[in-house]
Amino acid sequence: MADLGPLSGFGHSEQLQRALHDLVPGGAHTYARGADQYPEGMAPVLVRGSGARVWDADGNCFIEYGMGLRAVTLGHGYRPVLDAVRATLGDGLSFTRPTVLELRAAEEFLAPLPGADMVKFAKNGSDVTSAAIRLARAWTGRDLVAVCRQPFFSTEDWFVGALEMNAGVPRAVREQTLRWDYNSLPSLRELFETRAGEIACVILEPATALAEPAPGFLEGVRGLCDEHGAILIFDEMITGYRWAFPGAQELYGVRPDLACWGKAIGNGFPISALTGRRDLMELGGLRTDDPRVFLLSTTHGPETVSLAALRAVITAYRTERPIETMESRGSFLSAAVNTAAAELGIASHFQVTGRPSCLIFTTKDADGRSSQQFRTLFLQELLKRGVLCQSFVLSAAHTPEDVAHTAEAATEALQIYRKALDDGVERFICGPPVAPALRSHAAPRRVPS
Structure with missing residues (x-):
């Protein structure tokens, strides 16, 4: 898909994020936008968006989900x-x-x-x-x-x-x-x-x-x-x-x-x-x-x-019919990803759920417990494949090609998820797991002074 090529890394975003931590408490103006909500070293700092895509300071292009904390239903730059x-x-x-x-x-x-x-x-x-x-x-x-x-x-x-x-x-x-x-x-x-x-x-x-x-x-x-x-x-x-x-x-x-x-x-x-x-x-x-x-x-x-x-x-x-579009695209995406999870035998560990226009995903470990580590793994593998998400909340600007690419990326990520269930997730994630946004202490993602 055009623009969604191999990532250029996150070096510039990391520099900008450090500067943000020096000037903005938490490094973001909303807790849900914080770097602690993403795999360590993989929190892109964005420069622009169009439709359902965004570009970061390193030139990486992503299909974005969440869309401004669910605020953008018609697409960026509508x-x-x-x-x-x-x-x-x-x-x-x-x-x-x-x-x-x-x-x-x-x-x-x-x-x-x-x-x-x-x-x-x-x-x-x-x-x-x-x-x-x-x-x-x-x-x-x-x-x-x-x-x-x-x-x-x-x-x-x-x-x-x-x-x-x-x-x-x-x-x-x-x-x-x-x-x-x-x-x-x-x-x-x-x-x-x-x-x-x-x-x-x-x-x-x-x-x-x-x-x-x-x-x-x-x-x-x-x-x-x-x-x-x-x-x-x-x-x-x-x-x-x-x-x-x-x-x-x-x-x-x-x-x-x-x-x-x-x-x-x-x-x-x-x-x-x-x-x-x-x-x-x-x-x-x-x-x-x-x-x-x-x-x-x-x-x-x-x-x-x-x-x-x-x-x-x-x-x-x-x-127009933006809600119908969101419902249609979301139904396709949830069905495709849940089918992939079922075929890999991990449907009891990973599931896309929710209203089609407001999808989220749940991640569980080998014992069936909710897991921030496995959430981190899934986010990490999607980012590598050009998908930026904390959820699968989409907009009417997500095209059939966008959701098809996302389904393919998610399927590849779930293949690694399957291996992590068998061999231990610690072998596959790069750094500490993401953490709840509204927790009482900065740990476990405290940023060094």
């Missing part, structure tokens, strides 16, 4: 979005008063959301999930938050306090966050019963790559919130514009009181959104006699470039 942004740039980015563009973007974003009356735009997912929590607490007069045991909701203390990596979060704040299990109505019901009248809201992703809602689950969560006077918040950062257009609430037919959006709605441009019922959202406005909620007030939330990108993304979803 022309209609760039054209809309370029047409807006010359008219200015940020002003002292709202623009017509804010109104048009709000109208178009809310149009396919019958359960939402109002919207506030911001920049990060954490901005809007935290605003939703604050709004729910103000509405209910309660402090506790019931957070589903799912990977990530916010960089703010109300969520970080519930993580293993929670240094710096006051104990009193940690105690205000309660955890419950996805697809387990009894675990949520028990919280409501043991902390009766104290829970302000329930927040969850309506679905994840690993878990679809069981029949009646989301309806049951909705019912428990109504019964106990709590606000239901859907985090649609990942499911929005990837599971369905506009999101999972449309797909599953359950309406939250508030919903949080980001990632794909800007195709990589920085924009997030909080949507919700008018009576709730107005607590942050000027048409209420109640105490006002400091909902969202951001300098860059309404900047014109990202709003123009949002409108172009909405147009693409209305006129």
Whole structure:
């Protein structure tokens, strides 16, 4: 495949990564982007991307998966979005008063959301999930938050306090966050019963790559919130514009009181959104006699470039079929790689799983235990073959040739995986294994000072 030739090594990327560690804590601005998430000495520092391909500082070309932490569904450099942004740039980015563009973007974003009356735009997912929590607490007069045991909701203390990596979060704040299990109505019901009248809201992703809602689950969560006077918040950062257009609430037919959006709605441009019922959202406005909620007030939330990108993304979803494309490409890829694993006799040790538009892979050792070492081996062998991934989350820009090359590369990587199961993985990996991104200490991938 053109551009995907033999690697030139990672020498320049390694130099740049060392410089990043000197200037940026962790060497990246997102923990999931850290070098500790890749095999040692094989963490490319990127310079550009186009479609589903990226190029690093050493001139290596890769087919990329993950696509901006699931934010890019239409591909890098998607022309209609760039054209809309370029047409807006010359008219200015940020002003002292709202623009017509804010109104048009709000109208178009809310149009396919019958359960939402109002919207506030911001920049990060954490901005809007935290605003939703604050709004729910103000509405209910309660402090506790019931957070589903799912990977990530916010960089703010109300969520970080519930993580293993929670240094710096006051104990009193940690105690205000309660955890419950996805697809387990009894675990949520028990919280409501043991902390009766104290829970302000329930927040969850309506679905994840690993878990679809069981029949009646989301309806049951909705019912428990109504019964106990709590606000239901859907985090649609990942499911929005990837599971369905506009999101999972449309797909599953359950309406939250508030919903949080980001990632794909800007195709990589920085924009997030909080949507919700008018009576709730107005607590942050000027048409209420109640105490006002400091909902969202951001300098860059309404900047014109990202709003123009949002409108172009909405147009693409209305006129094209990006979700169907992602589902089709993902189905092919998962079937091909899982077939290869089965033919090698390692299907119980390696599996591609998840929604076709949001695929991940699981790696297990010879004893059937989840293994970071075998994950490292698989990532290492894919990188050697021109595939950059922490998952197989793809975009509509992945071509049939891209996924075919990936399937072939994965098959070759699994052949080595098979040998490592027999002979010991330590013989095959170059350096220490990748580590969980949100761990309590830098070890086992601590970087020397």
